[in-house]
Amino acid sequence: MPSVDTLIQTIRTTGAGASCTPDLAKGPWEFDRVTGYGPGSSMGDVIPVGAPRQGALPEQYRLAANDELHARIRAAKETLGSRVVILGHFYQRDEVVQHADFLGDSFQLANAAQTVPEAETIVFCGVHFMAETADILAKPTQNVILPNLAAGCSMADMADLDSVEECWAQLEEIYGAEPDADGRVPVIPVTYMNSSAALKGFCGRHGGIVCTSSNAETVLEDAFARGQRVLFFPDQHLGRNTAKKMGVALEQMPMWNPRKPLGGSTSEQLQDARVILWHGFCSVHKRFNVGQIEAARAEFPGVRVIVHPECPMEVVDAADEAGSTDYIRKAVAAATEPTTFAIGTEINMVNRLAAEFPQHTIFCLDPVVCPCSTMYRIHPGYLAWVLEELVAGRSPNVIEVDEVTAADARLALERMLALRPKPMPGDPAPASTAHAPAPRSREGVADAVVASGGPVGSAAASDSVAGSTAAAPNVEV
Ligand code: SF4
Numbered sequence: 001m002p003s004v005d006t007l008i009q010t011i012r013t014t015g016a017g018a019s020c021t022p023d024l025a026k027g028p029w030e031f032d033r034v035t036g037y038g039p040g041s042s043m044g045d046v047i048p049v050g051a052p053r054q055g056a057l058p059e060q061y062r063l064a065a066n067d068e069l070h071a072r073i074r075a076a077k078e079t080l081g082s083r084v085v086i087l088g089h090f091y092q093r094d095e096v097v098q099h100a101d102f103l104g105d106s107f108q109l110a111n112a113a114q115t116v117p118e119a120e121t122i123v124f125c126g127v128h129f130m131a132e133t134a135d136i137l138a139k140p141t142q143n144v145i146l147p148n149l150a151a152g153c154s155m156a157d158m159a160d161l162d163s164v165e166e167c168w169a170q171l172e173e174i175y176g177a178e179p180d181a182d183g184r185v186p187v188i189p190v191t192y193m194n195s196s197a198a199l200k201g202f203c204g205r206h207g208g209i210v211c212t213s214s215n216a217e218t219v220l221e222d223a224f225a226r227g228q229r230v231l232f233f234p235d236q237h238l239g240r241n242t243a244k245k246m247g248v249a250l251e252q253m254p255m256w257n258p259r260k261p262l263g264g265s266t267s268e269q270l271q272d273a274r275v276i277l278w279h280g281f282c283s284v285h286k287r288f289n290v291g292q293i294e295a296a297r298a299e300f301p302g303v304r305v306i307v308h309p310e311c312p313m314e315v316v317d318a319a320d321e322a323g324s325t326d327y328i329r330k331a332v333a334a335a336t337e338p339t340t341f342a343i344g345t346e347i348n349m350v351n352r353l354a355a356e357f358p359q360h361t362i363f364c365l366d367p368v369v370c371p372c373s374t375m376y377r378i379h380p381g382y383l384a385w386v387l388e389e390l391v392a393g394r395s396p397n398v399i400e401v402d403e404v405t406a407a408d409a410r411l412a413l414e415r416m417l418a419l420r421p422k423p424m425p426g427d428p429a430p431a432s433t434a435h436a437p438a439p440r441s442r443e444g445v446a447d448a449v450v451a452s453g454g455p456v457g458s459a460a461a462s463d464s465v466a467g468s469t470a471a472a473p474n475v476e477v
Helices: 004-014 028-033 066-083 106-115 128-137 161-175 197-205 216-226 236-245 267-272 290-299 313-318 325-334 347-356 380-391 403-417
Strands: 084-089 102-104 121-125 143-145 185-192 209-211 227-233 275-278 304-307 340-344 361-364
Touching: 004 347, 028 380, 066 084, 066 380, 084 106, 084 380, 102 106, 106 128, 121 128, 121 380, 128 143, 128 197, 128 403, 161 185, 161 197, 161 227, 161 267, 161 275, 185 197, 185 216, 185 236, 197 209, 197 403, 209 216, 209 403, 216 227, 216 236, 227 236, 236 275, 236 313, 290 304, 290 313, 290 340, 304 313, 304 325, 325 347, 340 347, 347 361
Parallel strands: 084 102, 084 121, 121 143, 185 209, 185 227, 227 275, 304 340, 340 361
Antiparallel strands: none
16 A cells, blocks of 8 residues: 555646645645645644744755665664664654654653663654653653654644633633532643643643543543533543533533633633533544545445544544544454444554555545645654764754643643543453552653554554553553
C-alpha cells in the first residue's frame, strides 16, 4: 500500500483522487510562506498569534532527494547511538515513522522515552503539545526536540491560557468558590491531553485533571465525585460524547465560546450545567460525517464502523463503536475472523493498520486523503537537519516548559494516573486488583505505558504495559 505522502504526491501530479488541501503537496518548509495556511487540515484555519514559527530549513535539506535524506538520517542516528531516541506518533507519516524507535500515542511516547534514560535528547516526531508533555515527564538532563516548530495542533491552539482564565473568572462570579454540602467544589477543570502545557498547569493549580481519549469517562467520574460540574477543554466532541455516554443530558452541556459574554450562554443555563464544553475541535476528526458511514454500510453490508471520540456526536452515534487509537487498534487486532472495518480516524494510522492486518479489509471512512496536516510538516528533511545538528554538538528546536508550569502540569497528570482505567477490547484480565500506583515524582511518572516501534507496516503499537501490573492505565490521545 502506498504511503499517504506518496498518495498526496500522486494526486498532485496526476490530478487523481482528492486531498483535503492542495497545500499538503508543498514542501513543509513552504508552509510558513502560504498565507492563511493554518495549523489544521482546513484552509480556513489560521495560525494563532504567538504560535511558534519555523525558520527556513537550510537549502541542502530542501534540495536533497528522499533517498539521500534517509541515508543521512540513518548515518546521524548511528553516530548518535543511544544518546538520542526518536519518537513517532501514530498519525505521523511513514517516511518519518520508519526512523522512529517508538511508535504510539503522545502519552505512551512520552513514557516510552523514559525507558531510554541514557538518551540525552528526545526527538519527538509529533506536534507541539506532545513535545511539551514529553518535556514535562522527561528527566531534567534530557532535551526534547520538535523537528519542525510549525507542527502545532489546531485543537490545542483553540484554547489558550488567557481565554481559559477569563472563562474561569466569569464562572467564579456565577458559582462562587464554596463547596456544596457534600464537599464538592463548584467546577473542576478537565483538560484533554491535546492541550498546551499552560492549560495542564492551570488544571494542576485549580484541582483539575488531564484526560486522554481512552480514560475520559474515568476522569469525568472522578471530577463529578469532587465537583458539581466540569469545565472541559479544548475538545467539545470528546467532552460531549463521553458525558452523553455517562447519561448527562445535552441541555446540561452548554458550549463555551470564548469570544462571547458568558461563553454564549445565560447564567441560568450555566447554573444548570453539568459539563461546560469549550468551543474546540480537531480539524481532522470533524471531517467525518454520517453520510460516510451510510455509504460504507451500503457498499459493505456487515462492515464494522469504529470512530475516534473526537468525531462529532452524530458520527459517534451512527458508528458501531467509538474509542481511542489504542481502542481501535486493539479492536482490529482482537478480531478473529476476517472482518471489514471502516475506521474514522487519521489516515496514516488507518493505512498502517491495513498493512499490519492484511486478513481484514480496513479503510478510512473519509475518502479524501487528509492526514493531520500539522504533523505532516515534519518532513524527513527536518529530521535529517536536527539529527545532523546534534551530531555537530548543537541542539535546535528545543521545547522547554518552565519549571513552575511543569510542576503544576505534573499535578494534573498525576491525578489522572492515580485513577483506575476502564478495560478495553483485547486487554488481558487483571492479574490482581492492584493498579499502577500514582506517581509521586518526576521519575515516578516515567514507566506507565511503552510503545515499541519498528519499520512501517510492522510497527507494534503498545499493548498497555505498566510496570509489572496487568491493569495498566490505557492512556491514549
Ligand atoms: S489529529 Fe487533530 S487533535 Fe490530533 S494532533 Fe492533529 S489536529 Fe491535533
